[in-house]
Amino acid sequence: MPEDTKRPLVRPRVPAGPGQQGQKSIVPPIPNQHNPQARHTGFVPVPLEEHPKVQEALRQQQAGAGGNGPTDPPFVNDGRYTLLTGLPSNYFEYSFNEMWIRPFTPNEARLLHMARTSGNLTYVISAVAACLSVPVGRLLIEDFEFCMYWLRMQSYPAKPFNITWTCKEDVIKVTDNDERPDVEEICNFENLTTVGKTNLIVDSFVQRIVLPEGMAFPTMSSYEELWSIRQRLKVLEKQGRLESEEYDDIVGDIYLMSIAQWIKDGETMTDKLDILKAAPSMELQDSIEAAVTKIPEFGVSEDLSVVCAKCGRTSRRRLSLDYLTFFP
Numbered sequence: 001m002p003e004d005t006k007r008p009l010v011r012p013r014v015p016a017g018p019g020q021q022g023q024k025s026i027v028p029p030i031p032n033q034h035n036p037q038a039r040h041t042g043f044v045p046v047p048l049e050e051h052p053k054v055q056e057a058l059r060q061q062q063a064g065a066g067g068n069g070p071t072d073p074p075f076v077n078d079g080r081y082t083l084l085t086g087l088p089s090n091y092f093e094y095s096f097n098e099m100w101i102r103p104f105t106p107n108e109a110r111l112l113h114m115a116r117t118s119g120n121l122t123y124v125i126s127a128v129a130a131c132l133s134v135p136v137g138r139l140l141i142e143d144f145e146f147c148m149y150w151l152r153m154q155s156y157p158a159k160p161f162n163i164t165w166t167c168k169e170d171v172i173k174v175t176d177n178d179e180r181p182d183v184e185e186i187c188n189f190e191n192l193t194t195v196g197k198t199n200l201i202v203d204s205f206v207q208r209i210v211l212p213e214g215m216a217f218p219t220m221s222s223y224e225e226l227w228s229i230r231q232r233l234k235v236l237e238k239q240g241r242l243e244s245e246e247y248d249d250i251v252g253d254i255y256l257m258s259i260a261q262w263i264k265d266g267e268t269m270t271d272k273l274d275i276l277k278a279a280p281s282m283e284l285q286d287s288i289e290a291a292v293t294k295i296p297e298f299g300v301s302e303d304l305s306v307v308c309a310k311c312g313r314t315s316r317r318r319l320s321l322d323y324l325t326f327f328p
């Protein structure tokens with residue numbers, strides 16, 4: 001795929017976003033379109049039309065030299081697009097140093113509905129891809145998820161997140177009998193919490209992480225495969241087929257894939273898995289595992305303070321993102 005031809009045509013200079021300033025940058029809620037002031041605090045838009053390079057790109061497009069592919073929307077003269085700053089990767093891993101994003105349209109809502117109905121992640125990825133100025137397969141998984149949060153908040157501002165979570169707080173049950181010690185129990189109450197305006201906390205790379213030769217950060221191009229096989233495992237678990245040969249095979253492959261996804265060579269996850277399986281010794285696997293443990297945690301987390309409806313205790317939750325049901 002000639003991905004390099006799909007890179008953005010223009011690179012206007014923009015002010016550093018929150019992600020450029022250091023770790024644990026807090027990205028404020030995504031700006032409301034009706035509140036232009038707020039736009040300066042989060043994802044920083046630039047006046048597109050005024051930039052000379054944009055003008056040049058526009059002229060080229062009008063002359064038929066644009067060559068936009070399906071994942072490269074004509075964002076240049078489209079006011080819906082915002083320059084995305086504060087990516088978890090801070091663009092350190094890409095050959096491009098900016099990307100543009102727009103909210104969903106009914107076309108993408110259709111794809112998301114298809115994803116929910118069919119359980120097929122490809123539709124979610126396609127919906128996100130349609131809103132980006134760069135090929136989605138090139139994105140690090142953490143950056144993709146960052147885009148998902150952006151799209152969730154920007155496309156559905158009136159629909160808050162609903163999360164379910166189980167309270168794991170210890171509750172001390174006081175016994176009437178003085179001779180017996182008080183009993184500690186885990187609350188285990190299933191809570192349904194509506195998340196209102198919360199701040200996304202994004203752990204971004206402060207500097208480029210140099211990986212050993214032959215390694216690269218996992219991208220969306222191979223992630224889909226890993227996701228599908230994990231889904232298959234869940235299906236087998238639901239069916240109670242834990243004794244089956246297929247189950248054992250998948251468990252083994254997932255184990256190796258979690259390592260193989262860090263291999264630079266190979267277009268697909270299967271390619272990468274084959275490379276790892278063909279290794280004549282444990283050297284490759286060992287070196288990947290050793291390198292991965294040194295990488296600081298990065299990506300989007302939703303820092304929430306939630307109160308259990310049963311025991312009333314407060315705990316902090318980190319949202320896990322379910323790709324299929326994330327969008328309303």
Ligand SMILES: [Zn+2]
Pocket residue numbers: 167168169187188189308309310311312313
């Ligand atoms: Zn509780």
